[in-house]
Amino acid sequence: MSFTSARPEDLLIDAARRGDVPYLQQLLADGTVDVNVQNGKGFTALIVAAYDDQVEATKALLAAGADPNVQDVSGNSALMGVSFKGYPEVARLLIQHGADLNQQNGNGGTALMFATLFGRHNIVPILLEAGADTTIRDVRGLSARDLAVQQGNEEALKLLPQE
Structure with missing residues (x-):
């Protein structure tokens, strides 16, 4: 039905x-x-x-x-969704229209963490160039770099600064 x-x-x-x-x-x-x-x-x-x-x-x-900063019931924003999916053009549009690069969801995750965790190598540099904070930690105490290490994400590790 x-x-x-x-x-x-x-x-x-x-x-x-x-x-x-x-x-x-x-x-x-x-x-x-x-x-x-x-x-x-x-x-x-x-x-x-x-x-x-x-x-x-x-x-x-x-x-x-x-x-662009409205969050769903889990605390995810449009930029977080785009960072999970890997859509660079939409990510740039959202950032140009004031998307909060460092907004955190219910688990403390950020758009940069999503991009790093899911290997969206086309999104990580966009977020970093726009000024995403690499030192933010999620509820488990993990940073985007920690997630890259955990996932064996060598591409992201090349882009993320040492903590």
Whole structure:
């Protein structure tokens, strides 16, 4: 059984997932839905668009005032999702629009930690060049460098400074 909601917030998030920029713009122009509205998991349209590498939808949402620092129920932001997935163009867009490089999720993880942990070598330099703090530690006391050592991530170790 398939269920499609007609609630404006659900339509906005679904349009973001599909990358349907004209529909996103229409929904936002109608003024019936807040660009930063969250669903039950705390996802915003921006989080979903970024996570699904919908570059044009991400641009449209940011232009409409989407907050790149909203966190889902686990404390993950759009930049953290992009760092997990490895989407450099979206990462740059988020950073240009004020994404907090050092924001931590519920476990203390940062975007840099996600990129390091999951071997996203195309994201690590972007975060470092933008000024990501390499000394932040998660709830286990591990830094991005510690995670790189743990994962045997030699590429990240070349980029991360010694602590």
